[in-house]
Structures are given as C-alpha cells and as structure tokens.
Amino acid sequence: MSHSSIQSVQTPDSTLVVRDFGAQVLSWRPRASEEVLWVSPLATITRASPLRGGIPVCFPWFDNASRSSAVEATQAPTHGFARNTLWERKKSTEGDSLCFSLTHAPFASGQLEATTRELAEAEYWDLYPHSFDADLSVRTRETLEITLTVTNTDNHSYVFEAAFHTYFRVSDIRNINLKGLEGACYIDALNGFTAGVGDSLDTFSEAVDRVYTSKSPVTISDPGLSREIHIATEGFGSWIVWTPWSEGALSIEDIPDEAWADFLCLEAGNVLGDAQQIYPGETLEMTMRVSVSDLTSFPPQS
Numbered sequence: 349m350s351h352s353s354i355q356s357v358q359t360p361d362s363t364l365v366v367r368d369f370g371a372q373v374l375s376w377r378p379r380a381s382e383e384v385l386w387v388s389p390l391a392t393i394t395r396a397s398p399l400r401g402g403i404p405v406c407f408p409w410f411d412n413a414s415r416s417s418a419v420e421a422t423q424a425p426t427h428g429f430a431r432n433t434l435w436e437r438k439k440s441t442e443g444d445s446l447c448f449s450l451t452h453a454p455f456a457s458g459q460l461e462a463t464t465r466e467l468a469e470a471e472y473w474d475l476y477p478h479s480f481d482a483d484l485s486v487r488t489r490e491t492l493e494i495t496l497t498v499t500n501t502d503n504h505s506y507v508f509e510a511a512f513h514t515y516f517r518v519s520d521i522r523n524i525n526l527k528g529l530e531g532a533c534y535i536d537a538l539n540g541f542t543a544g545v546g547d548s549l550d551t552f553s554e555a556v557d558r559v560y561t562s563k564s565p566v567t568i569s570d571p572g573l574s575r576e577i578h579i580a581t582e583g584f585g586s587w588i589v590w591t592p593w594s595e596g597a598l599s600i601e602d603i604p605d606e607a608w609a610d611f612l613c614l615e616a617g618n619v620l621g622d623a624q625q626i627y628p629g630e631t632l633e634m635t636m637r638v639s640v641s642d643l644t645s646f647p648p649q650s
C-alpha cells in the first residue's frame with residue numbers, strides 16, 4: 349500500500365496540499381504570502397507514519413495516553429491514531445475543498461476481504477472501543493478553513509480529545525510576537541503540569557509546552573516575514589503552544605538540530621479539561637480558520 353498519496357488544490361487565492369495518510373495538511377500558501385506551514389526537511393512521505401510538520405490531526409486523544417482522560421491503555425500511541433491512519437478521500441462538491449473520512453467500528457470477524465486500511469484500523473479497536481465517523485474537510489480560499497466533524501455511531505457515550513497540531517513557519521521564533529493569550533489560564537507540561545495564569549507568552553526565549561484555556565483568536569506577528577498569521581476557532585476550547593527550543597530539538601530525530609527556530613506549534617484543541625463527551629447519535633464540529641495579512645494592514649475578515 350502506498351502511504352504517499354497527496355492531493356492538491358489550486359484556487360485564484362491560494363494553494364493547498366493534503367496527504368491521505370492522517371488527512372494531514374502539508375502546505376498552504378495564500379497568493380500574497382510565502383508558505384504558512386513548516387514541514388521538516390527530514391520528513392519522509394513514503395513512511396506510514398505522521399510527518400513532522402504541516403497539520404497533524406490529533407484524535408481521539410491528545411498527548412501521552414497516560415495523561416489523557418479519553419483513553420485507558422497507557423501504551424496507546426501519543427496524540428491518538430487518526431494521524432497514524434489512512435483516511436478515505438471523499439468527493440467534494442466544492443472545487444476549493446478536500447474532504448476525508450475515517451470510520452472506526454469493530455472489525456467483523458470472519459470477514460475475508462478486509463482492506464488493508466480496515467486491518468490497520470482494527471488494531472486500534474482494543475485501545476478505543478467506541479465507534480465513530482470522523483470527517484475532515486479542508487477549504488482553501490484567502491482563508492484556510494479546516495473542520496473536524498465527529499459523530500458517535502455507538503450505543504454509549506464516550507470522551508474524546510482533538511487538536512489540529514499546526515506547525516506555523518516563522519522567520520525566527522526568537523523574533524516573533526504571539527497575541528491573544530493575555531490573562532488566560534494554562535497548564536505547564538514542562539513544570540509538572542502545574543497551573544499558571546497571567547503569563548501572556550508574547551515572546552519566546554526558551555522551550556514552551558503549555559495548554560491554554562481560551563477560545564479567543566490568536567495572532568503570530570512576524571516582522572522577519574512582514575506578516576501576521578491570524579488563527580480563530582469554533583468548537584475548540586484550548587490552545588496548545590509548543591516549541592522544543594534548541595536543546596529539545598536535539599532529541600527529536602526528524603527535526604534538524606538547526607531548524608528549531610523555524611516554527612512555532614500553535615494547536616487548536618479540545619484537550620485535558622476540554623475533552624468532549626459525545627452521546628450516541630450526536631455530532632460535534634470543530635473548526636480552525638487561518639488567514640494572513642501584511643504586518644502593516646488590518647487583519648482580513650473571514
């Protein structure tokens with residue numbers, strides 16, 4: 349089976365590239381700007397594994413499974429299995445969108461002609477025995493709009509976490525400003541998961557790994573690229589902010605030692621206290637919108 353299938357869409361306003369494996373956005377470039385997403389130069393597209401960069405989809409749990417309320421098995425893969433699974437490409441009625449679906453259900457024993465994807469999926473059933481249909485739609489115009497829709501197709505309620513683990517490309521993380529988290533409460537993963545408040549985190553000078561509770565839009569202001577990236581959400585309650593910094597990047601195989609300053613992970617999420625309870629038949633929708641403006645102009649309306 350090939351894991352390298354990628355789809356692209358070009359509109360008058362932008363170009364978009366998405367990989368079927370993990371339904372992972374790899375590139376988004378609005379016409380008037382440089383590439384918005386960072387992908388590691390060491391990323392290998394032919395491997396059946398999430399690629400370092402772009403927008404991996406973390407679902408149905410986030411982070412190390414031992415800390416997640418959505419999954420019981422502690423040996424479960426970090427950030428859920430959606431990013432480790434081949435999604436099915438769906439026909440989109442709109443020329444500016446790419447749509448993918450992932451069905452999670454018990455594997456019917458005795459079924460002789462299972463697809464490779466079904467077999468791969470079956471291995472996760474023991475870890476997460478809750479049926480769902482998930483859809484990911486990605487629309488590219490002047491704004492990138494990415495929506496995860498989850499329907500509980502089971503007969504019991506359960507909990508999931510979700511995040512769009514976006515690697516934003518920046519000129520140099522030491523010279524950017526982050527706006528929008530002023531006054532928000534956070535949990536600090538680098539400080540024993542302690543709670544903090546009031547640290548607005550507007551500039552970066554060391555490793556950061558925090559989950560902020562906030563629904564407010566955020567902006568990355570990047571004088572080096574003369575642009576601002578505006579990110580807004582609906583249906584998400586958290587922002588995860590992560591940079592490994594120079595020392596952390598040394599222990600991450602697929603980030604070149606010198607590349608740590610080239611990206612900031614700013615992730616729209618429903619994690620920790622924002623984990624979502626979903627009832628039989630219920631559908632929940634989570635959307636992130638990304639737009640870019642010149643540093644000197646007003647943010648575009650989406």
Ligand SMILES: O=P(O)(O)OC[C@H]1O[C@@H](O)[C@H](O)[C@@H](O)[C@@H]1O
Nearest residue numbers: 426427513537557558588590615
């Ligand atoms: O290497 P992974 O599994 O993609 O995770 C990278 C990082 O992802 C972030 O979302 C987490 O907050 C970090 O703790 C983690 O290190």
